[in-house]
Amino acid sequence: MAEAGPKKVTIFDVAERAGVSIKTVSRVVNNESNVRDATREKVLGAIRELHYKPNAAARELSGKRSRLVGLVYENAQEFSYLKDVLNGTLDACEARGYSLLLCPLALPNPDIAARVREFATQARVEGIVLPAPLGDVPAVTALLQQLRIPVAAIAPKDPQPEEINVSCNDGEATHSLAEVLIEQGHRAIGFIKGHPDHGASAVRFAGYRRALERHGIAFSAALVRQGYFDFDSGKTAASELLDLAEPPSAIVASNDDMAAGVLFEARERGLSVPGDLSVVGFDDTQIASRLWPPLTTVRQPIMQMAETAAGLLIDKLNGEAVQSPDEPFECEVVIRNSTAPVASTT
Amino acid sequence: MAEAGPKKVTIFDVAERAGVSIKTVSRVVNNESNVRDATREKVLGAIRELHYKPNAAARELSGKRSRLVGLVYENAQEFSYLKDVLNGTLDACEARGYSLLLCPLALPNPDIAARVREFATQARVEGIVLPAPLGDVPAVTALLQQLRIPVAAIAPKDPQPEEINVSCNDGEATHSLAEVLIEQGHRAIGFIKGHPDHGASAVRFAGYRRALERHGIAFSAALVRQGYFDFDSGKTAASELLDLAEPPSAIVASNDDMAAGVLFEARERGLSVPGDLSVVGFDDTQIASRLWPPLTTVRQPIMQMAETAAGLLIDKLNGEAVQSPDEPFECEVVIRNSTAPVASTT
């Protein structure tokens, strides 16, 4: 049953076994037309019997196709986003016989362009997946366009028409999130923005504002703080918000990590959540359900988005006429225990 | 300055420019001997001027070397371990001109062997990095040995002599961890084991037992529970431990995720940590410092271990006579606020 395979079986072996020429084998392997069914069967049989696998290097050398896709990503501390991106991209690659090469980037970085160029040329990837926020870094997108390397961007701020791009309705989701707070009677609702370089930050903020507006609540800039999607910035922002003469009774953090910072700050002040302060996050990362109290948050279908993006990218590389999805993916509000009706002040 | 590179510069171009044969260029590129210094300089100059990059596919086709390394890993929920493994491995690869291919595995899985074989042969990796617990899965290690693919295992239970393997002293670290509890007066110390398939589980448990022994504390099997390195199993184990007629005053969880489960369970019961119960984790994952209270835990140099393992692997592939490190890497106890002296019972 088990055999080490010392001898390489080539296209010639298959051709001989099947009694055809190598070109015919090649046609079968590449699913080309103009092969009689009977012939195809014969070849397929020989391939199976011989356990033939086309040599990738020879294929690439001759056919100019590496069957390699690159994932250029920001190598952040918070990894759960990347985990989903990776899994989705890997799935798409595997389903299509492609392999994935990684290119982690430290941001901000003066010579990203050089690194990406090195990666794109040296690693000879045919296409590149660009998860947020990299779809919005001109140094990267411009370079890739110049290099003529097809790109699929996940959740870019302003989608390029020549790129594939997928996104989700996180604006509406933030709107819904703010609404659960409003419906619970909260009126002074703080907001912690995400990193300004991420397209999602502005979108989520807009969702928050729309929710206020829709319910006739006056927007107050004093209740808004700039965060950077990390724990510390969330904690700092919460501290400032809670120091206000009229502190908010609820805080919307633009992601879970910052919400964790808010929770931490509240604990340090002896504030009870959700008794004294309601808190919501965004992303439904693993930490959201492990914190106390478990966070009300929003789940994005990141893995599906990544798989779709990578899948479309590869299909495009294969000459198919692909198109970015018309509709954004749907986010889902996850209600847990970090929110409660506002305490009556009387 | 910036130019799209439509024309491929090949070894012939370099040879012509330098006034030598392609073989000489090849020698220079591959750092072979038997090239006069003056000639070498000329070639190097031509390479630089022309921005010559050897074609990887041609190299592989001709030379049998793919310059590809594989990372076969367990695709678990908890990703922070993999994040460090990935970063370390990537660093080692980049420093040596190798690329990394990923092979996520769902465990347990009946046909891992088939998947790994597919990966190893189809992806034509020269060597494979096997982070725990995969270094201890016979279906995988046996296959790789049969395929003659060099392996570097990170923290395997029983290191194979023909493999490269790196580990850390997490046994001693657990010993130290238990000691901080003992020194705080704790005598009834619960222990939650890790996943039985992970080599680290037994090692850490042994460290705990040695600490008890050293301080003359009787070991009680009643205070030990089997966990699986995940939040839920930690929570369940804590629940059982706290239901005991004589519950422990402290709990050692074999990793942070389980410790988070313990914290959660304590909160649900209205127990204060560390007031009523001290808790320690292991790994110093990101969640450890975001939980309330922040966890006392142990930091492992996983990234360094991974970089060392991958680096040695590649050096070995390049024909160097490498050897696994003699000494295990050092772990570091991180004291935070989840531990306190035991409350006096009088």
Add this chain to the structure above:
DNA sequence: TTGTAGGCGTTATCAT
């Protein structure tokens, strides 16, 4: 529908 010849860019062999 099928086959033949040539080339992709390297490395390896064997001269010189």
Add this chain to the structure above:
DNA sequence: ATGATAACGCCTACAA
């Protein structure tokens, strides 16, 4: 120390 030439395994013409 250096160079001509033949693989390496496949794909793209172009025939047949």
